[in-house]
Amino acid sequence: MPWPRSQLFEIGDLSWCPSWLHQHEQFTLTKLWTLKFPPWGRESLATKACEVFKEHMQDLSSYTVLDICAGSGGPTPVLEFELNRELEAEGEEPVQFILTDIDPHIEAWQQVCKKQKNISYIETPVDARAVPRLGNRKECRIFNICFHHFSDGDAAGILKSAVESADSFM
Template sequence: MSWPRIQFLEIGDQPWCPAWLHDHEQLSLTQLWNLRVPLWSHGSLATQACAVIQEHLRDPSSYTIVDICAGAGGPTPLIELEINRKLEVQGKEGVRFILTDLFPPVREWARIAKMQPQIAYRAEGVDARDVGRLAEAGSRECRIFNICFHHFDDGDAVGILRSALQSADAFMIFEITARDVPTCLCSPLVFFWGFYVTLFWLWRSPVRLFFTFVVPIAPLALWVDGLISCLRTRTPGEIQELIARSGADLDGWRFTSGRRAVQWPFITLYYSVGVKSDS
C-alpha cells in the first residue's frame, strides 16, 4: 500500500540545521550501511549493494563508479572495500570510484582517498543535473545515488536522470526507505540507533552527549528525517515516469528494480537500475 508522494524537507536539509546535528545524521546513516547482526543479517547494506552492482554490471572492473551526490563520503568507502575485496579474490582488477557533490567536503574526501587509493574525487562542485562524462577514456561509467535520490523534487530528478542517460553507461539508485505502512511503522527504530551512534562513535563530544542522552534532539531528528524519507521515496514506477519525461534517447537501455532484505523486517535495500545493453 502506498500514497501520493510528499516533497517535505528533512531537518538535515534545512539551512538552520546545526553542523553537529547534520554530521550526526550523516555518521548514523554511514554506520547503518555497515551494520551486521549475527544469525540475523543477510550481510549488510553495503554487501547487498555490492551484490546488486555485480549482478547488473556484466564486468564491474570495466566501470568507473561515480557517487554523484556523495556528501561526506557516505557508504562509498564501504562499498569500495567490499566489491574490490571480492574482485581481488577472483583475480580481477578493482573498480575505481569518484566522489562528487554540489558542495564538496574536500578535506574529508582527501582523507578517504589517502586511505583508499581506488577512490578519487572532484574538488570542484558538480551539479548532478548537468554532468559531463567523468570516467577516463576506455572506462564505462556508472552513477550511483546512495539514499539521496528522494531528496530531489521532480524537476531536479528529471534533469539528474537525463544527465545520466545522456553521458553515462549505467545508473543505480539505492534507498533504504519505502512509501508503505510497514516501513513507516519501523521508522521509530532509528530513534534508538541515534543513541547507539553517539555512545560508540561520538562519546568524546559533550555537545552530542548532551543532545542525545539529556535532551534527545539528535535521535529525534534522525527519527523525523527517517519518516520524511519514507513519505517522499519514489516507487519504481514513479522513477520510470521520470525517465520517460527526461526526453533522453532510451534505445539500448534496460531498466530493473528490486529489493534485498538485510535485517528483515526492519532494514531493506531498495534499488532501481538502468544499464545500456551494450555495457
C-alpha cells in the same frame, strides 16, 4: 497517484543548517550503511549493495563509479573493498570510485581516500542536476538514498542525464 506528492525536508537541506550539523548527518548515514541489524538480515546494507553490483554489472574493471550525492562516503568504501577484493583475486583491474556532492565533506573523504587508493573525490561542489562526464572509462552513477532531495522535474532530469551520458546507473 491521485493525491499530490508530499515531501519532508531533511535538516541538511535547510539554509540555516550549520555545516557541522549537516556533516554530522552525512557521517551518521554512512555509519548506517555498515550497521548489522538482525531484522534486516545478517548483512549490512552496504554488503547487500555489493550483491546488487555483482548481479547486474558485467566487466566491472572497466568502470568508474561516480557517487554523485556521496555525503561522507555512504556505502562506497565497502563497495570498493568488497568488489576490488574479488577482482584482485581474479587477476582483474580494480574498479575506480569518485565521490562528489553539492556539499563536499572533504575531511571525511580524505580519511577514506588515504586508506583506499581506488577512491578519489572532487573537492568542489558538484550539483547532481549537472554532472559532467569524467574521463574515458565506462561510467556508472550511483544515487544512494538521495532522490528525496529532488523535485520530480529535477529527478527526471538527473535520470535522463544518466541514461544519455553514463553507461549505467543504480
